[in-house]
Structures are given as C-alpha cells and as structure tokens.
Amino acid sequence: MGSTANSLPNDTEWTVSKNFSTTVAFRIADGIDLYVPLLLSISGIVCNILVVMVMHSKYFRHNSTSFYMMVNAIVDTSSLALVLPAHWLYVNFPGLFVKTPQSHVMCKFFNFFGWGTSDLGILLTVAMTTERAIAVTLPLRVNSLCTKRRAKIGVAVVTVIVTVKDLHFLMTSVMVSRGEAEYLCEVSTENPFYSLFWTTLWPWIHNAFLLASFVIISVSNVIIIKHVNRSNRTKFVKNLCGQKIHGNTARLQSRGRQLSVMLVMDSFTIVVFTLPYSVIVTVMSSGHGTDDSDVDKLMYAVAFYLLYVNRCANFYLYCLSGSRFRDVLKQILCCCCCCCCCRRSVFGGRGSGSLWASYSHTSPPLSPSGLPTSMSKISVAVCMNPSGPD
Template sequence: MVHDSEKSILCRITDGLDLYFPPFLIVTGVVCNVLVVLVMRSVYFRSLSTSFYMIANALVDTFSLASLLTVDWLNLNYPSTIYRGEHSHYMCKFFHFFGWVSSDSGVLLTTAMTLERGLAITFPLKSSSWCTLKRAKRVTILVFIFVFLKDVNFLFTSDTYALNESDRLCYVYLDSENLKIFWKFVWPWIHNVFLLVSFTAIIISNIIIIRHIKISDRIRQEQQNCSIYKSNECLPETVKTKPASRKRQVATMLLVDSFTVIVCTLPFSIFTTIDSNTVLLDASSGERDWKRFISSMSFYLLYVNRCVNFYLYSWSGTRFREALLFVVCGCKRRRKPPRVVTISYTKGNSCSVHTCHNITQ
C-alpha cells in the first residue's frame, strides 16, 4: 500500500477530485434537471416539440447521476460497500450498458433537437406539420432503440473487478480473440463514426440557426432605424415584428446546449479510443498517474454535461427564467402587450410607422 506522503501531487489532486466532485455533481445535477423538467412542462414551453426532447434528456441525466455516478463514487472512496459476490456481474452489465446508453442518447436527443430546429428554419411552411409533439415522441423512441442496439454488447461482456483490483468497478472481459478484435478495432470505430455523424449534423444545424438569428436581428434593426429616422431606405414591403418568441428562445438555448455536448463528450471518446489500443504494463508511476487523472477528468466531463443544461438555459433564455420564477414561486412578471409595428409606404417613398397593441399572447 502506498502511503499518502508517498503519493505524487497529481495523484492527490485526482483523489480529491474523486472524493469531492461527484457529490457536488449529483446534488446539483438532480435538482437542476428536475427544475428543467418542471419548466419545460409549464405553459411557457409544453406545446413545443423541442421541450419533449429536453424533458427526456433531463430524465435520463437525473437517473444516470443518481444511480451510476453515486455507485462510482462509493466504489472509488468506500469500495467495501459495493457488493462483489457471485452475481455482481449482473450489476456491472446494467451499469456499463446504461452508462453508455445514457451518454449516447443524450448526444442523439441533442442532434434530433438541432436538426428539427434547422429544418423548421429552412422549411418554415412545413414546420407546423413536422415539429409536433407526436413526432418528437416517435423520434425519442427510435433514439432509444438505436442506442440499445449499439450498446447491447455491454450486456454480455461486462464483469466486476475484485476488491482493490482497480479504481473502476466494472470492466469488459475479453475471453476470446474475436472479442479482443471487436473491442480494440471495431467498437472504437463504431462509436467514433456515430459521434462524427452526430456532431456534423449538430454543427450544420447550428450554422443554419445562427444565420437565421443574424438575419432576424438585421431585419429588426432596420425596422427600428426606419421607425426612428423615417429613412428612405425602408424595406420594400410591409413587415411585422414582435418581441423574441418562445421558438427563438429555444433556438438560442439549443445552440449553447449543443456546443456544450460536443465539448464535454469528445474528450472521453478520444481517451477511450487511445486507451483501448494502449498497454501501460511497463509504464512509470508518473505515466500511470497522468492516465488516471485524464481518465477521471474526461469521465467527469460526461457528467458535467448532464448537470449544466439548467444553467445554460437560465443564462441564454429570458422566457426560461420567467417560467422558472413561475414554477418556483408562482409569480409571473407583468409584461406589456406586444407591439406590432407595421411599415407602409406613401407617395414619394416616405415611410410611416403605425404601432398597435396585440391583445392576444
């Protein structure tokens, strides 16, 4: 046994990270994801199909934090509390399988949300028939079916480490040459291609969304300039504007969320790919400490991604904050009736602006 005085600084940092960081993630993550579910079920957002994806994602994240990360924390710090008997391999089969399913489903649900928003912007006339709650439920079911088939191998190849044999609880046993080839060469490519396709779809959809938001901001600014200066450079047709809608707020929240998914998911994928083809039997203690530190950091990034959505939505969505206040304390901020600005033209290319109040929300 290595005494604490003999441990390197990097090893002590990793020990502190393993001891204090998971409880913080578990408590804050569960609370924040429950709040996300309540807000998305409020009258502000529940009619949007995107809200259903966010609810499904939050529920998976909550269960993952409460079960998987809790057991992992107990194993790292109090390993004797974990059952390691004759049937413990069934526990690891579930943990390994559900861990990968929850991570992959989070990526796919975010991909589905961004694709839906990108298609709605590209084909606005068809968005009302495409972006429905019924379709969102069907897509969510297909997402879980796909990740089940992708990660089903963990139900057959997972087992439990003996006490003090490893920092981790579960491992993939390779008792045949075919399994070794699959795990070292086939599985990493399957997972990386899956991430590549998902991230590509997210990035392309985000580019479409960002372009749409910029165009909307430019049109809104031109309308404001026209109303203030009555310029001759007004738009050549009657245009109506209104304050930021729920769909615009959701699009902004989705942009931040999707980029966070990429940043938090990619490091663990890279580490897993490299680690599956690397053996450190003759490595120095310093190299092993670095590997353990990088493994912990990339692993916890996956769970950070399952905790930060609430903060991202609160930061990027005005309507989300209003709905949160309504859910938490039942208070609703009084808002002025939205104004509709109509720009019309008379002879001489002069511009007149008429403002009226819309009595409906």
C-alpha cells in the same frame, strides 16, 4: 568516475521530481473522486428537475424542442441518480463491493445504462438541432413538420439505435478485479472474438458514431445561427422603419430565437465535454498510456466527470440564454416559496396542494419587472384562507 559521480545527483533529482509529480497527480485525482461526484449528483438532479418543471409549463409544453429538452433532462437525472453514486461509492469505499455472480449482473446494468444514457443524450441533441434547423429553414411548414408527435417518434427511434449499439455491454460486462480503483465495471475479453471486437472494431464504431453526431450538430448549428442573425437584422430594420410586428407573430419569433440560442449552447457543450472521454477510452482500449498510473488515473477522472458536468450544465445554459426560461423558473420558485410559507403557517393545510396545481396550470402573466402579477393576490389568498375553499 568523475562523470558518473556528477550524474548521480541529476538522476536522483529527476527521480524525486517524478515521484513528487505522480504523488500530486494521485492526490488531485483522489480529491476529485471524493468531492466532485457528490456535488454533481446533488446539483445536477435538482437542476434537471427544475428544467423538467419549466419545460412542462404552459409556455413550453406544446413545443417539440421543449419535449426533447425535457426528455434529455430526465435521462440526465436518471444517470446522475443511479450510475454516478455507485461509481463514487466504489472509488472511495471499494471494500463495500464484493465480486460475486450478482455483482456481474449489477455491472451489466451499470455499463449498459451508463453508455446508453450518454449516447442517448448525444442523439437527442442531434435530433433537437436537426429539427430546429428545419424549423428555421422552413418556417411556413414548421407547424406540420415539427410537431410533438414527431418528437415522440424521434425519441423512440434514437432509443432503439442506442439500445442496438450498446447491447453488447449486457452480455460482456463484469466487475473489475480487486486493485482496479478507477472504475467499477469493465468488459470481459476472455472470448478472443469479443477481444478483437473491443480492441479493434469498437473504438472505430464509437468514434464514427460521435463524429457523425458532431458533424450533424455543427452543420445544424451553423444553419440555426445564420437564420437567427438574419431574423435579428430583419427585426432591427423593421423597428428602424417604424413597422410593427403583430403580437402573436412577435411572440412566436421570440420563442423560436430563444429556443435556438439555448439549443446552440447545449450542443456546443456536449461536444466539448464528451470528446475528452472518447479520446481516453480509445487510447486505453488500444493498450497505450502514459506509463504513469497516477497520471492515467487523473486523466481518466477528469475526462469521466466531464461527461457528468455536461449533464448538469444545461440548466445554467438555459438560464443564461433564455429570458423566458428565467421568467417561468422565477414563477415556479416564487410559487414554491408561497406554498412553503403556507405550510409553515398552518401545519397540514389541505389547500396548498390544490392552489399550487391551479397556479401551475394557469401560468399568470408577468409584470414589467419579471414577477408574476397575481403572486401578491395568491399570497393574500393563502394567508387569508390556508385551508382552501369550503
């Protein structure tokens, strides 16, 4: 009796501690579901639009790697604008969604589009890193091998691969039963053959896809980093010996190095932010868990939103690693500010739009301070003649 009486407080203390920890986990997951999607959607859409504008500028638009980056930003924007807001509405206001035959059609689109854009982003990174590795390995043939036309073909090929891989979501996706609060859509496993495929075969297919992609990305990054370091050493030795590099050659080499560094950082983050969700999906599809619904909810929320953090992070990585990206971005923002000032000074002026179009296509040179040299002239012209030329 004595030993039993002594054990009761310990059991009670363990139970209270467990309940408290699960309550904290639930509250953290609930807070993440409420605030993080809105922040990611708004900031990610704005940042990816800026990436598209920069990659479409005169300095970047003719480069095949820039084309891949622009397409990747468009894919990320579409996912942040369509899939993530629907997920946010469901996890926070589940009463807005009623399970009907039409809701199953909605889930077929959301599951296919969500998985498809995620896989497409990975394959675009694979294509970018592979192309960049070829460019730094064979610099004399880069103009013939790494063209914008080949990049367009590459985008079409990886889109077909992703469509074939994720096509089954269009046939099996349904809305979850009431009470499932972690996600809006799931796959129906009523068919025994598809149930076997989903629980046994699909995790292997998806993980093999990710493993192959990550291996190619890693090998390409090693090649890129090796050649970038070699190029930097060569440049240092030539400067030390007083040898000057031709202007056009120096600009091309600088552009290639910056694109390579931007791409290495992009590919590194996609591995870090994609892997946790893949592990969670594999564990959940196999029927294993932590035997704690609140902890499972928290783990799923963190892993799920890391996917979308990756869709927002490219802009900041490009700003951090690419000085030319920052310079072009500064031009765009300064020009937008000038256009806004013009519209505020003369409401409905018809010249601001044409001025912006002319400025964006001319891409004036930068001064040593990093600001456009013709910005002051443009500002004076706007203020002197806001209605445009006669």
